[in-house]
Amino acid sequence: MSQPFRTEKGGRIDRSNQLTFSFDGEEMQGHTGDTLASALLANGVHLVGRSFKYHRPRGILTAGSEEPNALVGIYRKGDQTPNLRATQVELYQDLEAISQNRFPSLGFDVGAINDFVAPFIPAGFYYKTFMWPKSFWDKVYEPVIRAAAGLGKPPKNPDLDHYGNLYAHCDVLVAGSGPAGLAAALAAAETGAKVILCDEQAEFGGSLLTEENASIDGKKPADWVDETTARLGAMENVTLLSRTTAFGYFAQNYIALAERVTEHLTDPDPKLPRERLWQVRAKEVVIAAGAIERPLVFPENDRPGILLADAGRTYLNRYGVKIGHQIVVATACDTAWQAAFDLVDHGVEVTTIADMREAPPENLIAIAEARGIRVEAGCVVTGTMGRKRIKTALLGRLMPSGQVASAGQVECDALLMSGGWTPTVSLYSQSRGKVIWDGDNGAYVPGKSVQNERSAGASKSLYGLQATLEDGYAAGEEAANAAIGKAKKTIYAVATGGEAGTGGTLGALPHDRNASRVKAFVDYQNDVTAKDVKLAVREGMQSIEHIKRYTTTGMATDQGRLSNMNALSIASGALDRPMTEVGLTTFRLPFTPTTFGLFAGVARGAFFDPVRKTLSHDWVVENGGVYEDVGQWKRTWYFPRPGEDMHAAVARECATVRESVGLFDASTLGKIEVVGPDAAEFLERMYTNPWKKLATGRCRYGLLLNDAGFIVDDGVIGRLADDRFHVTATTGGAPNVFATMEDYLQTEWPDLDVWITSTTEQYSVAAVQGPKAREVIAPFIEGIDLSADAFPHMSVKEGTFCGVPCRLFRISFTGELGFEINVPRCQGKMMWETLAREIEKHNGTAYGTETMHVLRAEKGYIIVGQDTDGTVTPQDVGMSWAIGKKKHDFVGKRGLDRPDLVAEGRKQFVGLLTKDPKVRLEEGAQLTQAQNPAIGTPAEGHVTSSYYSPAIDRSIALAIVKDGRALEGKTLYVPMPEGSIPVEVTGPVFFDKEGARLNV
């Protein structure tokens, strides 16, 4: 028998199916139905990890998701997932697990030295100590502390798994499938309501799977669970989700569930996701999250072999595992006694029950004595011995004086403890409900419901099998009635046994040891002791929120479900204030640690963000174009020819456009169709410029401000008819421009008869720019006289391109003769390839956004968002000409009159020429008056655009400078790490200042 601690029979494991797994390289056996924790215990392994700070040996403490110690790494797909709770990891063939936070091995860990220097590293130690010298933080303290502390190591490779996402609606969601949850689901389902029942464990049943000394409708509890689950499973209106944690409760009964789909399988179907996120909108919720047992806070309460009593009972009854051969039970309540009785009934020796109560119930004492268990009443554990596994428990008798007298010691290889029960109120708290203090049970319980939910059973501190079942049925009936208005009285199952016990304690237990030398752990995972909590209070922490952050108690992966009540009680004692006044920290989501993969879902790689492509894309790829991302758009940056780098390619493209012709894909530009009798009036109010007198067939540059008076967008607007305008907007600004237009139209000027439509994606646009532009497009355009007289600069007409309807603009963002051809989007590829062939005849070139930027900078045309930053007015950029002086109102007009906007000394848009024409400035560089300004000198402005200009064969830059226009001809400096760069302030136009090249 390879599993020395396996019982002869019993439990829900499949004994016929033996599985092999490994822990830290050592092969062991378990069975289907085991968790990693139960299989390790079956093999006698308690030591599974080292603690966070002191590197103390730690064992399995619980049997649930609140496990603080048994965190392991699991290898899957060539990488390991760290920090999984062994109590939740289901065993499968060839499972490979490793322990964490130990070096070089679990048995011998050099970090354990921390345990001996512990007096020097109390709470807040890191905050107090590693402050000086400052330079040591990055290089010494942090790397060393990070290496020594912490838990598992993060995986090294990208996540190879995939994750699913589902939206679901239901009438009643039941979270938790113990007696209350199953009864609630059944009662709700019988009314015909659509029910989802979820439970974080592999099997439904919760505590019923542990309960052997009770019966429901004359059946064993586990059989009743099987029967009830089958009954629910057969109902079409019920969805059963096991291995599914309700981890977040959001507004309007929106609940997030994490379903673990394949992690428990040796060889899962690759099509299945590792996990699935369920986003559930439930009309009503029943929280049946149960309660968890509280540890007792006595010195050395963290040795391997010390478990919560109910966990010991669960391992025995559910998994067929004995946690030891010689057991001591330490308790403050009745329920732990049952664990002792069950163990004895399975042939395990329980030497002693130490109950801190003066007079535990007589009937329990009688049963214990009948089983040969020594009972010590009014007795606490005051310490334990045994380095890697408990060997001895020290007992102490509580004296009437409050002192503790030694009561000898007992040998043992395991100790079960129980301080009573804490209801799991996490989901209720997440629903924004406020917990209230239940003095009778010594617990915080759900108060008033804020959302459509109710707690049932142990999660509201209601115990006893019959009472819990009844409460569950009632909760299910009530929820279904509230959701669908149907009530149906379910036939309640009748239970015997499983009575509610009494007793319980909070806080640290008294002992007769030297308080400054012993550690009694409150928060196991974060190594927080009772001493630390008291120290935090002594050092001035008053609020429980401060104590939590100073000591890190309750900040572990269980979010303080195990530790909070004990910490609170200790703090309350130290502060000499009642617990209810000390307050309780907030339970936040997620309920248990949740993978990033679950949240990311399918939004990875190509699915992270949509990619918007224009119809020149294929041609660009074939011709070696280099893309840049502009928002979601792929825009061609430049088109290198063989042997060219970016600089050479851009220089050639620029020169070619100015000498002959260039072709540019302008499809990404925003386009908005403004139509209606009041279209001109609407644009008159939106844009700074006058529009009413713009003739049909003509365009105008439009400047859009916000009502504060600052530039937010620009673009050319063409008038196609009295009541129809084609508005263009910047690539990045288009959605915002459209939304702003809708806003004013709907909410400020609903009287205007105007319709606006985003047409950005309806057109493909090719810009043909350069002296040969007319010759290039002429062979393909019909219906438009392209001569300079008939179709001058800033014109728009409808015609055809290769027989396809087009809107032809004569506009220019390069300073050259230019046309922009708009064809229906689907014709974009045809248009681009036609023009690409044609420009070759004229030695032309395709060009990208970088050349576009250089050519416009040579002409001093601004790019909104690059040369402006949301604090820039039309006057600042020298565009007063764009403002309709006679207009009564437009968006931003009143804002422009504000004192700050008309004040002297505003920053203005200028050009800069470096004294050394070869030096190119950094965009964003600051400008100063002094060559070597003192530190702290405010800048006069900054460089907004900077390029090499092929047209004038030197560097050029644009800048925003205080009183810039008055500084023309003066020298400013750009202080850089390599030295100060002198620059001359100029006008912003560097090339063809008269604009002669436009009008040909």
Next chain:
Amino acid sequence: MLLIYCPYCKVERAETEFSCRGEAHVARPDDPEKVTDEDWVGYLYMRSNTKGPYAERWRHIHGCGRFFNAVRDTVSDKFLKIYKTGEAKPDLEAIAKEAGK
């Protein structure tokens, strides 16, 4: 994620279909030229930022595209009243009282 009722589509839809556009009933002055600098700054920037019932503009941007107003409790995140653009501002205090019941 909130569920929001669109008064035009007459359906409740997920928050992702909507965009919030700040406080409602901040009207753009009819004759901006006659407004003092201080009042204009008030129109531009000053908002009541209430703790409790707050009238906001919402747009069903991925639905009908229309603007409407909603009173939302900024503490509980609950929508207390939803009404169409152009309808008068409701009495927030009365709504607060009603919701407090």
